[in-house]
Each structure stands twice: as C-alpha cells, then as structure tokens.
Amino acid sequence: MNQLPELPERDLPPGRHRLLKEHLMTEIRHEAVAVQQGAPAPRRNKWLRPAIAATAVATAAAVAFVVLPSSGSSPTPPAKPPRKSTAALLEDIALAAEHEKSYGTVRDDQFVYVESQVSYAHDGEGTKATIDPLHRQEVWTSVDGLHVGLVRQAGMGSHSVPVDVKPGKAGWDVSSFYNHVKTLPTDADAMYDYLATTAPKYGGDDKNQAMFVLVGDLLRDSIVPPKQSAALFRAVARIPGVATVEGVKDATGRPGVAIARTDPYNPLRDEWIFDAKTYEFLGEREVATKDNAGVKKGTVTANTAVLRRAIVDKAGERP
Amino acid sequence: MDTNLRLRKRIRAGDHDAFGELFDAYARSVYNHSFRLTGDWAQAEDLVSLTFLDAWRLRGKVDEEGGSLRPWLLGIATNVTRNTRRAARRHAAALSRLPREEVERDFADEVAARLDDRAELALVRAALATLRRAEREVLALCVWSGLDYQAAAEALGVPVGTVRSRLSRARAKLAKHLKSTELLPRDGQMKGDRGSAVGPLREDKR
Numbered sequence: 001m002n003q004l005p006e007l008p009e010r011d012l013p014p015g016r017h018r019l020l021k022e023h024l025m026t027e028i029r030h031e032a033v034a035v036q037q038g039a040p041a042p043r044r045n046k047w048l049r050p051a052i053a054a055t056a057v058a059t060a061a062a063v064a065f066v067v068l069p070s071s072g073s074s075p076t077p078p079a080k081p082p083r084k085s086t087a088a089l090l091e092d093i094a095l096a097a098e099h100e101k102s103y104g105t106v107r108d109d110q111f112v113y114v115e116s117q118v119s120y121a122h123d124g125e126g127t128k129a130t131i132d133p134l135h136r137q138e139v140w141t142s143v144d145g146l147h148v149g150l151v152r153q154a155g156m157g158s159h160s161v162p163v164d165v166k167p168g169k170a171g172w173d174v175s176s177f178y179n180h181v182k183t184l185p186t187d188a189d190a191m192y193d194y195l196a197t198t199a200p201k202y203g204g205d206d207k208n209q210a211m212f213v214l215v216g217d218l219l220r221d222s223i224v225p226p227k228q229s230a231a232l233f234r235a236v237a238r239i240p241g242v243a244t245v246e247g248v249k250d251a252t253g254r255p256g257v258a259i260a261r262t263d264p265y266n267p268l269r270d271e272w273i274f275d276a277k278t279y280e281f282l283g284e285r286e287v288a289t290k291d292n293a294g295v296k297k298g299t300v301t302a303n304t305a306v307l308r309r310a311i312v313d314k315a316g317e318r319p
Numbered sequence: 320m321d322t323n324l325r326l327r328k329r330i331r332a333g334d335h336d337a338f339g340e341l342f343d344a345y346a347r348s349v350y351n352h353s354f355r356l357t358g359d360w361a362q363a364e365d366l367v368s369l370t371f372l373d374a375w376r377l378r379g380k381v382d383e384e385g386g387s388l389r390p391w392l393l394g395i396a397t398n399v400t401r402n403t404r405r406a407a408r409r410h411a412a413a414l415s416r417l418p419r420e421e422v423e424r425d426f427a428d429e430v431a432a433r434l435d436d437r438a439e440l441a442l443v444r445a446a447l448a449t450l451r452r453a454e455r456e457v458l459a460l461c462v463w464s465g466l467d468y469q470a471a472a473e474a475l476g477v478p479v480g481t482v483r484s485r486l487s488r489a490r491a492k493l494a495k496h497l498k499s500t501e502l503l504p505r506d507g508q509m510k511g512d513r514g515s516a517v518g519p520l521r522e523d524k525r
Binding site: 007008011017019021024025027028029157161165169170174217266 | 354355377
C-alpha cells in the first residue's frame with residue numbers, strides 16, 4: 001500500500017492554549033460573566049462571521065475551497081421581498097398558529113417534550129451520499145431553562161442537556177426555552193424588530209438569513225405560545241429571500257408546502273414544511289442547491305417530522 | 320485502576336479539573352486535526368473551543384471502559400467541523416464570551432513564514448480538493464493523527480471495514496493527485512517533528 005506523508009504538528013499560537021482553556025473552564029463552571037445586555041457586540045460579529053461562513057464553505061464545499069477567493073463579501077445579489085403568494089401562505093400559517101390549542105398553565109419546573117422522526121445525510125462511499133435511517137428522536141427541554149434536559153435518539157442512546165444559558169444572560173435572547181419564547185412580542189412589527197436586532201448578534205454576515213435561521217431555532221423542538229407563533233410567521237413574511245416550495249414531503253411522507261430560504265453561504269436551502277390544508281408545522285428539510293462534494297443538487301440532506309409536542313413533569317417522561 | 324479509566328470516570332462525572340487535564344493533553348491534537356479538515360488555522364482555533372464545549376455536553380456518553388480519550392475527542396472534532404453551523408448555534412452563548420485577539424493575525428504571512436507550513440498547507444489543500452469529506456476524515460484520523468482502524472471507526476461511528484476501504488481509496492486518490500501535480504517536495508519527504516514522518520510516496524509496493 002502506498003504511504004502518504006505525515007504532517008508536522010503545531011502548537012496553538014502563543015497564549016491561546018491558556019486563553020481557550022480558561023474560557024472552557026469558565027463556561028463549565030457556569031460562572032461566565034454575562035455580556036451586558038444592550039452592550040455593542042462587534043466582537044461577536046467578528047468571530048462568528050468567519051467561523052460559521054468560512055468553515056461551512058470549506059467543509060461542505062471541498063472542491064470550491066481552493067477555487068473561491070477568500071473574500072467575505074456577499075456572494076449573492078440582495079434578496080427580494082417574498083412574493084405575494086408566499087406572504088399569503090405565511091398569513092394562513094399564522095392564522096392557524098393563532099388558533100392552536102393552548103397548553104394551559106405551564107410550570108417553571110416542567111419540560112417541553114417533542115417527539116420527531118429524523119434523518120440526516122452523511123457522505124457515503126463512491127458518488128452517493130448516504131441518508132441515515134429515519135429514527136425516533138425525543139427531546140425534553142426545561143421550561144425555565146434552569147433544569148437539565150434530555151435528548152434520546154433511538155439506536156444512538158441518550159444524553160442530558162446541561163444548563164448552559166441562564167435567563168437574561170448571553171444566549172438567552174435566542175434560546176427556545178418556553179419561558180423565553182413566551183416573552184417575545186405578539187405583534188408582527190415588534191417581532192420583526194426583535195429578529196432583526198437579535199439574530200445578527202449571533203452569527204452570519206447576512207442579516208436576513210440569520211433572522212430566518214433564528215426563527216427555525218425558535219420553532220424546532222419547542223412549544224411557542226399561539227400569539228408569539230403567529231407573530232413569528234408574520235415577521236417571516238417580510239424577510240427578503242423567503243420563498244414557497246410546493247409539493248414537498250416531510251420525513252414520514254406527509255405531503256405539504258414549504259417555506260424556504262436559500263443559504264447564501266452554503267449550497268443548501270432550509271425548508272419548513274407545513275400541512276397544505278391545516279397549515280400545521282410538520283417538519284424541516286435541508287436540500288442541496290448545487291452538486292457539491294458528491295452530493296447531487298436536489299438531495300435532501302436533512303429531514304424531520306414532528307409527531308407530537310407536550311408538556312411533561314420530568315425529563316425522560318413521555319406524555 | 321489505570322490512568323485512562325480513572326480519567327474516564329472523572330470525565331463522566333463532570334469533574335472540572337479532569338476537563339482541564341483533557342484540554343492540556345489533547346487541545347493540540349484537536350487543533351491540528353481541525354486544521355487538516357479545514358485548511359485554516361484560525362478556524363481550527365475556533366473548532367478547538369467548539370470541540371471541548373461539545374465534549375462537556377457529551378461527557379455522559381464516554382464509555383467507562385477504554386484507553387485514551389483522544390479518539391473520542393477527535394471524533395467530536397470531526398463532527399463539529401462537519402456541522403459547524405449547528406455546533407455554533409448550540410454554543411452561541413459560550414462563543415459570544417470567547418476572548419478574541421485584539422490584532423488579527425495575517426494568515427498569509429503566517430503561512431509563508433515557514434517552508435514546512437507551505438508544504439503542509441499544499442498537502443491539506445490537495446486533500447480538500449481531491450477527496451470526499453468522508454475520505455478526508457479517515458485520512459486525517461488514521462494517517463495524520465495516527466489512530467488505528469478500530470479507534471477511527473469508533474470516532475466516526477462507522478464499521479471498521481468502511482474505514483479501511485475509505486482510507487485505501489483516499490490514499491490512492493491523493494497519491495495520484497500529488498504525483499500529477501508534483502506537490503510533494505522533490506525528495507518526497509515532508510519535514511516534520513516526527514522522525515518517521517517521511518512518506519515514500521513513490522514506493523507504491525509496500
């Protein structure tokens with residue numbers, strides 16, 4: 001067998017080993033000094049921008065890596081506002097969300113339970129990417145964010161979710177803990193403003209994409225009260241680049257229509273799938289928008305279907 | 320109880336000092352592995368933080384039995400590199416508190432500084448350009464980080480046979496590419512801090 005060269009190893013730059021270690025230890029101890037609310041956050045922007053955008057390009061687009069210039073400028077022209085039909089669909093979704101059942105009184109010490117079927121693509125042998133078999137995923141998320149949560153994946157075991165974001169501290173303003181999302185605005189304008197000011201703090205050069213991703217984070221594996229949920233969808237109707245994709249299916253084959261946005265920094269499109277009649281949120285997909293690293297354009301690289309959501313008393317307890 | 324077992328126990332129990340020891344022992348390995356998967360030292364630094372934050376999150380999944388935790392960490396680093404966006408979202412709060420350097424290091428200058436580095440970067444870029452991600456991952460784990468097939472299989476969550484076949488394909492592809500582009504230094508060697516670092520690339524029969 002032919003032998004390839006080994007590579008020399010390098011130390012972390014002077015001082016970085018100690019700094020990164022201190023950071024880790026501080027985070028572990030949950031004693032992190034809170035980033036003051038309202039304080040300008042240029043440092044965060046600076047950090048997250050190259051790390052997220054560039055790494056995603058380098059790893060997902062192996063071939064493109066050596067071809068693309070390293071410029072961080074926006075690779076796509078400015079996105080256009082959603083079409084009227086997309087805005088109308090989002091209004092239907094918002095109306096349906098507004099009339100969703102209430103979960104009644106939710107106690108701080110309870111957990112949001114979300115059961116889904118999920119599968120994610122992995123690079124496979126030869127030219128084909130392999131899709132993980134669809135499997136059950138159960139997530140228990142603390143209502144107040146102060147209790148240890150749990151994730152259980154069929155066939156892959158389970159792990160606890162430690163408390164790493166505290167109310168009012170950094171990260172809380174983008175968390176999907178029930179006690180956070182229930183405090184979000186119920187008015188579409190105010191919700192849009194919240195998304196526009198909060199999302200860019202946590203990543204992405206492209207504000208619109210960051211807003212869309214944040215909404216996805218808030219909706220996934222969580223329970224959002226009806227009024228906030230409706231306001232979220234109405235705010236999304238104003239994010240440029242948001243579009244409709246017809247005739248899609250969720251991970252369990254339930255047909256629906258998707259609200260989608262193409263990621264300007266990765267060759268993929270994020271989609272949220274809704275029932276075409278009831279407008280209920282069914283699940284999510286991630287679709288390759290270019291032939292890339294062996295993944296053909298159009299390949300569904302992530303696929304989920306939410307089966308039920310409930311409030312339960314303990315992590316690990318099923319409704 | 321041997322050192323590895325004791326450390327595994329402490330890591331599982333969420334012992335803070337054990338994580339400090341883990342960082343001291345393996346941050347360098349994770350840093351170099353992350354570079355080999357991305358071709359970018361600055362990103363590799365960020366990936367070190369994400370990897371250890373994720374290791375803390377996943378500490379309960381550490382097997383009680385086993386040897387060094389290095390393969391486990393390199394497996395996490397591989398996953399974090401694959402799904403950087405997801406990992407960054409998961410640890411958004413912690414990342415926002417990551418100390419940044421006041422002065423941006425000039426990546427190009429830094430790379431040009433040492434001939435070793437340039438050859439290294441060329442090799443990593445060649446791997447990025449010619450190999451599929453899955454092939455690159457086994458190459459980085461088995462050849463460059465020195466894991467055996469079993470450890471790499473566990474780190475990646477794939478069968479040993481898959482590691483073997485991916486690795487042989489990766490080797491063949493990369494060797495072919497390096498030959499055609501003469502990316503290797505003339506003597507066929509990469510200078511390294513390990514004496515045996517030489518790859519007699521041209522000796523195809525071994």
